[in-house]
Amino acid sequence: MKLLILGPANAGKTSLLKTAMENSSFIAVENLPPTRGIARETYLFRGLLEISAWDAGGQQKYQDRYYGSQEENVFSSVDLPIYMVDALTVDDTVRPAFDKFVGKIIEKNPNISMIYVFINKIDLPDAKEEKVFELLTKDLPSEIHKRLSFTPVSVKQGSAQQKLIEICDKIIEQRIENMGKLNKLRSIVEEFKANTGGADFILFNKKDGLIITSTLGKFTTQTLQFITFQISALESNVHEIYMKVMELRNQKVTPLSLNTVVMESASNFVFAKEVEGKATLMIVTKDKKLESVMKVVEIISDTNPIYEKLINILEFSNI
Ligand SMILES: Nc1nc2c(ncn2[C@@H]2O[C@H](COP(=O)(O)OP(=O)(O)OP(=O)(O)O)[C@@H](O)[C@H]2O)c(=O)[nH]1
Ligand SMILES: [Mg+2]
CATH class of the missing domain: 3.40.50.300 (P-loop containing nucleotide triphosphate hydrolases)
Structure with missing residues (x-):
């Protein structure tokens, strides 16, 4: 330091x-x-x-x-x-x-x-x-x-020394706390990987675009510049059609939000999902088998307990 x-x-x-x-x-x-x-x-x-x-x-x-x-x-x-x-x-x-x-x-x-x-x-x-x-x-x-x-x-x-020591102690506390959180986040992405047949997960900090943790360990890359997803025109159009569909089905309409994008290559799908405005999770599937893709969709659903754990840790951290 x-x-x-x-x-x-x-x-x-x-x-x-x-x-x-x-x-x-x-x-x-x-x-x-x-x-x-x-x-x-x-x-x-x-x-x-x-x-x-x-x-x-x-x-x-x-x-x-x-x-x-x-x-x-x-x-x-x-x-x-x-x-x-x-x-x-x-x-x-x-x-x-x-x-x-x-x-x-x-x-x-x-x-x-x-x-x-x-x-x-x-x-x-x-x-x-x-x-x-x-x-x-x-x-x-x-x-x-x-x-x-x-x-x-x-x-x-002696009051200046006291103050300096107090500041340094606070830094130690913060670092230990962040270490604990980082370990937890790391184990969550590993859990994601194990549950999706080997997809890779990279968690980016939204503020600076830097990697927080990933299933590929620590590596350096360009910062993720996906600050917020924007697709306004398409979004409102989709929203209207979605409402119509729900009406025809007689189902309840709940708000739509654009928080996930999916890209496709010849051999993989790449997902990018915003996590509570704090982070972005990028996922590269292992292959294009239906099962691999479905497992990813399942794991990044708001109601998945492992995904909820991720949200909880990010919520209370200042990493
Ligand atoms: N009375 C009093 N004197 C102090 C205090 N702190 C430092 N001094 C005195 O102020 C003088 C300058 O202290 P230094 O620590 O050398 O100051 P510095 O900021 O490092 O100075 P530079 O290296 O030239 O930038 C010394 O004679 C110290 O004993 C204080 O809290 N009270
Ligand atoms: Mg000096």
Whole structure:
């Protein structure tokens, strides 16, 4: 997991990492020299979570490089972005530097869920954490604000370390939970395969089009760009005819939805089915035998208990 901590010089970034991750006391790190460029360290947090910590020295000459030649390296693939400012500095350099950081993090990591902002040194009598908070949030668009989490902290008193540890614990929890879900999803697609005489199932995450799991293991492919099925004209036409048929049969009309498409090759059928707006299941039948095809249709029916299990897991996950 890549942690990037950036912010103005002297804010307390290195002090935080050393005390939270290396078990050093604050006194032991009180006379740290300014960090020159990026200092990288790897920690195994709680023996579980490997953290690659990128501590970005805040002096201007280094900052220019982060947003220049080193941009791709510094800002890409960040899992945990932290911006640290001190609570003493309220001047007109603070906000533009912050906006630049937030903008770059979101640009390079569009799926990032949270950017943490630590307003440090609140132990000092001149600390103005509320003013700094106001300065950083004034006229901030709400879609940006909701991705930011502000915390007034003190590395000296230990609250910054507590907060960082809390964040890392949450990441561990989330990962363990997701692992469990992933294993369950994997076993469900295997169950599908066993019940359909060997069809292959590939489950795609709808949001990014990436494979969640499949009966072919992990493999890379182009993202599935089937964002939503659209066939509006045909759909309304089919709907009308369907209603007529049901009327003639004296059967109840229930809503029709376009959630499955079927394609055919000389030797297979290929199904793509939307799963509760969260995922798309792609199925390649083993052959074109009636039995193989019927089994697939049966398994992806909303009332099939294994299919229901799949829906339940996806419903409560944020994979
Ligand atoms: N009073 C007080 N001082 C702090 C706190 N956190 C850090 N400091 C002091 O602030 C100074 C700068 O700390 P660093 O951790 O080196 O700051 P930095 O953000 O890494 O600075 P650069 O590497 O230059 O970007 C040191 O003298 C720290 O002891 C705090 O919570 N309270
Ligand atoms: Mg430093």
